[in-house]
Amino acid sequence: MPEQPGKNAIEVRGVRKVFGAGDAAVAALDTVSVSIRENEFFTLLGPSGCGKTTLLRLIAGFDYPSAGEILLYGDDIALLPPFKRPVNTVFQSYALFPHMTVSQNIGFGLEMLGKPKAEVKARVAEMLKLVRMEHLASRRTSQISGGQQQRVALARALAPQPKVLLLDEPLSALDYKLRKEMQIELKRLQNQTGITFIFVTHDQEEALTMSDRIAVMSSGKILQVGSPWDIYDKPADRFVADFIGETNFLTASIAGIENGKARATLKSGATITASVADGFQPKGEATVVVRPEHAKLVKGKAELSGTVENVVYFGTDTHIHVRLDGSDDLFIVRQQNARSAGCGFETGDKAGIAIGDDAAQVLRD
Amino acid sequence: MAKSFSIRHQPGFTTIAAVCFVALYMPIIVLVVYAFNEAPSTSEWGGFSLKWFQSASQNAQVIDATLRSFQIAAIAATLATIAATMAALATTRTPPYPGLTFKYAMINQPLMVPEIVTGVALLIFFSRIKIFTGYSGLGYLIAAHTAFCIPFAYLPIRARLENMDLSLERAAADLYATPWQAFRRVTLPLLWPGILAGLMLAFVISLDDVVITEFVKSGGQDTLPTYMLGQIRRGITPEINAISTAFLLLSVVIVTLFFFVSRKRD
Numbered sequence: 243m244p245e246q247p248g249k250n251a252i253e254v255r256g257v258r259k260v261f262g263a264g265d266a267a268v269a270a271l272d273t274v275s276v277s278i279r280e281n282e283f284f285t286l287l288g289p290s291g292c293g294k295t296t297l298l299r300l301i302a303g304f305d306y307p308s309a310g311e312i313l314l315y316g317d318d319i320a321l322l323p324p325f326k327r328p329v330n331t332v333f334q335s336y337a338l339f340p341h342m343t344v345s346q347n348i349g350f351g352l353e354m355l356g357k358p359k360a361e362v363k364a365r366v367a368e369m370l371k372l373v374r375m376e377h378l379a380s381r382r383t384s385q386i387s388g389g390q391q392q393r394v395a396l397a398r399a400l401a402p403q404p405k406v407l408l409l410d411e412p413l414s415a416l417d418y419k420l421r422k423e424m425q426i427e428l429k430r431l432q433n434q435t436g437i438t439f440i441f442v443t444h445d446q447e448e449a450l451t452m453s454d455r456i457a458v459m460s461s462g463k464i465l466q467v468g469s470p471w472d473i474y475d476k477p478a479d480r481f482v483a484d485f486i487g488e489t490n491f492l493t494a495s496i497a498g499i500e501n502g503k504a505r506a507t508l509k510s511g512a513t514i515t516a517s518v519a520d521g522f523q524p525k526g527e528a529t530v531v532v533r534p535e536h537a538k539l540v541k542g543k544a545e546l547s548g549t550v551e552n553v554v555y556f557g558t559d560t561h562i563h564v565r566l567d568g569s570d571d572l573f574i575v576r577q578q579n580a581r582s583a584g585c586g587f588e589t590g591d592k593a594g595i596a597i598g599d600d601a602a603q604v605l606r607d
Numbered sequence: 608m609a610k611s612f613s614i615r616h617q618p619g620f621t622t623i624a625a626v627c628f629v630a631l632y633m634p635i636i637v638l639v640v641y642a643f644n645e646a647p648s649t650s651e652w653g654g655f656s657l658k659w660f661q662s663a664s665q666n667a668q669v670i671d672a673t674l675r676s677f678q679i680a681a682i683a684a685t686l687a688t689i690a691a692t693m694a695a696l697a698t699t700r701t702p703p704y705p706g707l708t709f710k711y712a713m714i715n716q717p718l719m720v721p722e723i724v725t726g727v728a729l730l731i732f733f734s735r736i737k738i739f740t741g742y743s744g745l746g747y748l749i750a751a752h753t754a755f756c757i758p759f760a761y762l763p764i765r766a767r768l769e770n771m772d773l774s775l776e777r778a779a780a781d782l783y784a785t786p787w788q789a790f791r792r793v794t795l796p797l798l799w800p801g802i803l804a805g806l807m808l809a810f811v812i813s814l815d816d817v818v819i820t821e822f823v824k825s826g827g828q829d830t831l832p833t834y835m836l837g838q839i840r841r842g843i844t845p846e847i848n849a850i851s852t853a854f855l856l857l858s859v860v861i862v863t864l865f866f867f868v869s870r871k872r873d
Contacts, residue, residue, distance in 0.1 A: 325785055326783075333774050333777070339775065350784075354779075402783065
């Protein structure tokens with residue numbers, strides 16, 4: 243992956259975080275390194291317990307790393323208390339101050355920074371406008387809805403103009419429709435303010451739709467960092483491929499790597515081209531993944547063949563489960579639906595699965 | 608539809624409840640009624656009068672004991688509340704850690720140890736100090752009251768803190784508040800009803816104490832309850848009823864305030 247220009251807002255270098263001691267010690271973060279660029283919408287994605295929230299807390303200063311450095315525009319902030327870091331957080335529970343009004347909440351950070359009253363007032367007004375909450379400025383935070391609380395939490399964290407904004411699963415408490423709205427709202431705010439966002443979520447769809455880049459985490463490690471396209475189309479290993487979207491795993495013997503492409507010979511005897519990550523030299527057998535929508539079900543012969551076992555209608559598309567000949571593996575093909583037309587296959591049909599030139603990826607495991 | 612089980616519909620429920628209420632409140636009602644007795648008797652009615660209230664309010668010993676009670680209660684409750692607030696902050700504002708339960712037990716120990724044991728222990732302990740220092744003022748009573756008031760002040764404060772999200776202080780720190788500013792601007796305003804409730808509870812508990820006070824006090828250091836106890840030994844007049852009634856009224860007022868304060872902003 244070529245290094246893109248632009249400054250790094252945050253550089254995490256070899257950070258470890260160990261909880262407990264002796265035999266009970268657990269590494270919540272196992273030597274993690276990652277660079278987050280200026281003005282980027284960066285997402286830490288992974289299942290619960292993967293270390294994403296721990297990493298966020300280390301950047302915020304609510305906890306300190308056991309080893310390693312965290313640089314903010316080149317300065318090591320790893321051991322600074324939170325009130326000395328020009329970084330603000332939107333909490334999962336919002337953590338709005340219940341004894342203050344919406345305006346007082348938004349102005350709190352600026353007040354603590356010792357800004358003059360007039361400046362605080364002007365900035366609060368600006369923030370209220372930015373999150374469209376002018377009409378509720380003097381309400382108590384207990385008198386507004388969850389979505390409105392979310393906006394106040396955002397305005398409060400953005401008001402002191404932090405160098406980096408940290409968001410800890412801020413949308414998880416909202417219902418589906420409101421969540422979709424807030425996803426767009428967050429993107430808008432990020433574009434408008436130009437602040438670097440670090441967003442933590444376990445929701446892969448949320449990560450794909452919002453992020454400039456994503457770091458996929460599991461068991462305290464970062465497995466892959468890349469654009470949503472990279473992560474989805476070129477997963478580096480089995481965990482990433484499995485965690486993000488649906489995938490078919492195939493075993494193949496790899497030969498003839500050239501320009502990032504390899505010839506992969508499947509068990510059926512068919513050979514397909516599969517892309518290989520930079521610098522990765524698979525030897526012999528490896529796992530190849532094909533996304534369900536990158537394969538095509540055809541009548542007659544193709545790279546793979548099998549028997550249709552199940553046809554599942556999803557509205558926008560249809561998932562067809564095919565039991566592969568000569569093995570027990572299921573292969574799922576997703577086909578876009580057309581109006582007033584079936585997918586053309588029924589349970590029990592023999593079918594071929596066509597895998598195009600740019601449909602497969604060799605995994606690193 | 609089958610009726611769901613309700614204890615209120617079991618046979619005898621109303622009777623038992625009535626007996627309990629009578630046993631609880633009847634003696635108090637009788638005591639209050641006889642405070643207004645014209646005759647110098649706590650059992651024979653001789654007409655309505657306020658003379659016992661008048662005589663109690665002019666009794667130099669009663670006034671002296673009352674003032675002392677208030678003085679001790681005010682100082683001890685304040686000191687106990689400060690200590691309890693700090694203890695509550697220390698035991699709730701961090702994630703749970705091993706040894707925390709032990710600390711709870713240590714703080715609440717005065718609730719478990721029989722008062723008479725504490726009384727005897729303090730008597731022996733303080734008498735040594737008296738010999739060494741020669742000091743025999745109210746300090747001993749204040750120290751003793753502070754000690755047994757701490758758990759009573761601690762409980763409502765801790766209850767309030769436990770309902771307060773830890774992330775509030777984190778948010779304050781994240782928004783550039785130093786630990787002291789975070790405490791002043793976020794923790795303290797939210798904790799205030801709990802602190803007031805703890806203070807009032809401690810005040811009432813101190814005001815009411817007999818056993819420990821009886822052991823710790825030096826000569827001429829009667830509080831209102833120990834004075835009343837002393838009077839009863841010499842034969843009762845309705846003046847005791849009048850003092851008790853005034854005392855009761857004060858406690859009811861404070862406990863009612865406590866109730867409203869601790870319910871506030873929940």
